[in-house]
Amino acid sequence: MPSPPVLTLRLALDRLTSTDANHYAIWVLHSPFPDGYAHHDRVWDEAMSQLWGRWQDFFSLRELPLVPHVPSAYVPPVEPSATPQINLEMLLNQVGPPLAAGGQTGRLMQGLGVSLWNWLFDGPLRSTLERSLGMAMGLDCPLHLQLDIRAPELISLPWEIMQPEPGRPAVSLGSQLLFSRTTSAVDALPPIALDRSLRILLVLGEGGSGSAAATLQLSQEAAVLKHLLEQSTSRLGAAAVVPCQVSTLVEPDTKTLVTTLERGQFNVFFYAGHGVPAPDGGLLFLQAGTALSGMELAQVLARCRLRLAVFNTCWGAQPDQRQNQVIPRSSLAEVLLHHGVPAVLAMRDSIADEEALSFIQVLAQGLAQRQSVAQAMATARQHLLTVYRFNHPAWTLPVLYQHPQFEGTLLQPMDLAVTQLPGQEMSRSQTPVMRCVDQPTRLWRMGGGLLRVGRLPDNDLVISEPWVSGQHAEVFCRTGLGAKADQSTYYLRDFSRFGSYYYDGHTWQHVHRSEVPLPLGTILRFGSPEGQLLEFTLEGNPSPAPLG
Structure with missing residues (x-):
C-alpha cells in the first residue's frame, strides 16, 4: 500500500563540552507541535560502556579477515583502579526478565536496546515523544523519528535496536514509528518530482580475488539480483503494477559508471562490492586497481x-578513524547526504551475501508498493529479524540516512499512476503498442504505463540498429490532475546520443534528450531518419497510410 503522510520528530545529539567526553546534550530540532522543543543532558556512564562493549563481543564482525577495524564509542581513558565494577547480569535483570528464547545473546540485544532508549528519551524528551506519537495516532499516520548524531564517537552505536521496554518492537521495526538517521548541516534539496517507475542501476564492484571465476560469479549474482528486482512487483494487482527497470554494471571503470549514470535517468542506485572506510566517504573498489571515493561518487549521484x-x-x-579518534562526517552515508543525495542506505557492519540478497528483495518490493523509503526499510528489516532471529545481528546492520527535507516517497500515488485511456476501461484490444509499419503483426505492448526502447536486451523494444543507443528512449503515460484526472497523455522521452524522430503529419521532427507529447497514431524512427519505421497506436487499430 502507498505510504500515508507522516509527522516528523527530529532530535540532535552532541557532546556537551569539549573537556568532558562523557556528557552529551540531546535536544529537539523539529517537533510536530510548538511546545515540543525540549532538551536535556545525559552522561554516558561506565555501565553503558560495559554493556556496549559486551554487545560488541557477541555481535561485532570485525574479527573477519580483510575487514578493517571499526571504532567503538569513544570513552575517555581512566585508571584501572578507578573503574567501577559493574555486575552485567544485574544490569540486564534491571532491564527485563530473561528471554524464553535467545539465551545470553538475546538478553544482550534487548538489554542494549532498552538501555539506549532510556538513555536517549529521559525527562522532557520522553514527554515530547509520547505526545508526538499520540498526535500521529490521532491523524492515523506514522511518526518519523530522525536522529542527528553530531558526536562522531556515537555513530557506531546500533541506535536502530532501541526499544522502549521488553516485549515492545525496536524503533526501526514498527509501522507506526519509523526511524532514520539524518544530519541538519546540509543544503536545501531541489524540488523532487515523483516518478512513475523504479529505474535501478545495479553495480557490482570488485569481488576481492580478481580471478576469472570471481568475475563469473559476480555476473551470475548480477543476473540473480536483476531478476529479483524486476520481479518485485509480480505479486501486485494489475492496477498497482510499477514498472521496474534494472540496468547492471559488473566491475565497471569509473568512466563507464559515470557515463551510465548521466545517461540513464535512474532514481535508485544499488552497489555491492568491496569497500573500506576513508576520510572522504570511504573507498569503493569498482575493479582491480580502480577505487572511487565516496565524495567522488556523491558528486555524480x-x-x-x-x-x-x-x-x-x-x-x-x-x-573512519585516525589514532583512535573518529573523523567527523567521514562515513559513506554521511558524505552522500551532505552532497545532496536524499536517502542513503548502508551497512553498519559486514553483512553476508544471503542476508543482503534477502533484504534487498523485500526492500524493492516495498518500494514497488509505493511505500516510503523508511517504511520499506522497516519491512525489509522485519524480514531479516524473522528469518535470522532477534539474537542474530543481521537485522541490526542496515542503517538509513535521510535528508531532513526529503519525505521519503519515490513513486506517484496509485490514483495518479494508473494508465488508462480517457473515460474508458482499457481492455487488451485497447492496449497502447509500438507497431512495426512494414510488418504490422510485429508489435510491442506498453505494460504498466511504460515502454522502454534501446539496443540493450533489457529494453521492452529492442532495436539492433547501430545508431540506436543502449537505453535510447521511453514512452510513458502521464495522468491529469483535478478536473482532468480522467485524461491521460502519452509522452516520448529521449535520452540517446543521436535523438529520435517523429512525423507530425507534414515533416519529420527531431527530439534529442527531451520529452514531447506523443499522440496515438504517431510514426517514429529512433536514432536516424533511416531507421526502422514504427507507429505508436492502439492494438487492433488499422495500419497507417503511406507517408506523403
Whole structure:
C-alpha cells in the first residue's frame, strides 16, 4: 500500500563540552507541535560502556579477515583502579526478565536496546515523544523519528535496536514509528518530482580475488539480483503494477559508471562490492586497481538526481578513524547526504551475501508498493529479524540516512499512476503498442504505463540498429490532475546520443534528450531518419497510410 503522510520528530545529539567526553546534550530540532522543543543532558556512564562493549563481543564482525577495524564509542581513558565494577547480569535483570528464547545473546540485544532508549528519551524528551506519537495516532499516520548524531564517537552505536521496554518492537521495526538517521548541516534539496517507475542501476564492484571465476560469479549474482528486482512487483494487482527497470554494471571503470549514470535517468542506485572506510566517504573498489571515493561518487549521484542509494558493502555507515579518534562526517552515508543525495542506505557492519540478497528483495518490493523509503526499510528489516532471529545481528546492520527535507516517497500515488485511456476501461484490444509499419503483426505492448526502447536486451523494444543507443528512449503515460484526472497523455522521452524522430503529419521532427507529447497514431524512427519505421497506436487499430 502507498505510504500515508507522516509527522516528523527530529532530535540532535552532541557532546556537551569539549573537556568532558562523557556528557552529551540531546535536544529537539523539529517537533510536530510548538511546545515540543525540549532538551536535556545525559552522561554516558561506565555501565553503558560495559554493556556496549559486551554487545560488541557477541555481535561485532570485525574479527573477519580483510575487514578493517571499526571504532567503538569513544570513552575517555581512566585508571584501572578507578573503574567501577559493574555486575552485567544485574544490569540486564534491571532491564527485563530473561528471554524464553535467545539465551545470553538475546538478553544482550534487548538489554542494549532498552538501555539506549532510556538513555536517549529521559525527562522532557520522553514527554515530547509520547505526545508526538499520540498526535500521529490521532491523524492515523506514522511518526518519523530522525536522529542527528553530531558526536562522531556515537555513530557506531546500533541506535536502530532501541526499544522502549521488553516485549515492545525496536524503533526501526514498527509501522507506526519509523526511524532514520539524518544530519541538519546540509543544503536545501531541489524540488523532487515523483516518478512513475523504479529505474535501478545495479553495480557490482570488485569481488576481492580478481580471478576469472570471481568475475563469473559476480555476473551470475548480477543476473540473480536483476531478476529479483524486476520481479518485485509480480505479486501486485494489475492496477498497482510499477514498472521496474534494472540496468547492471559488473566491475565497471569509473568512466563507464559515470557515463551510465548521466545517461540513464535512474532514481535508485544499488552497489555491492568491496569497500573500506576513508576520510572522504570511504573507498569503493569498482575493479582491480580502480577505487572511487565516496565524495567522488556523491558528486555524480547528486548531479544525476538519484533519490536513493543502497550499499551492500562493509562499513558504509561507519566513519573512519585516525589514532583512535573518529573523523567527523567521514562515513559513506554521511558524505552522500551532505552532497545532496536524499536517502542513503548502508551497512553498519559486514553483512553476508544471503542476508543482503534477502533484504534487498523485500526492500524493492516495498518500494514497488509505493511505500516510503523508511517504511520499506522497516519491512525489509522485519524480514531479516524473522528469518535470522532477534539474537542474530543481521537485522541490526542496515542503517538509513535521510535528508531532513526529503519525505521519503519515490513513486506517484496509485490514483495518479494508473494508465488508462480517457473515460474508458482499457481492455487488451485497447492496449497502447509500438507497431512495426512494414510488418504490422510485429508489435510491442506498453505494460504498466511504460515502454522502454534501446539496443540493450533489457529494453521492452529492442532495436539492433547501430545508431540506436543502449537505453535510447521511453514512452510513458502521464495522468491529469483535478478536473482532468480522467485524461491521460502519452509522452516520448529521449535520452540517446543521436535523438529520435517523429512525423507530425507534414515533416519529420527531431527530439534529442527531451520529452514531447506523443499522440496515438504517431510514426517514429529512433536514432536516424533511416531507421526502422514504427507507429505508436492502439492494438487492433488499422495500419497507417503511406507517408506523403
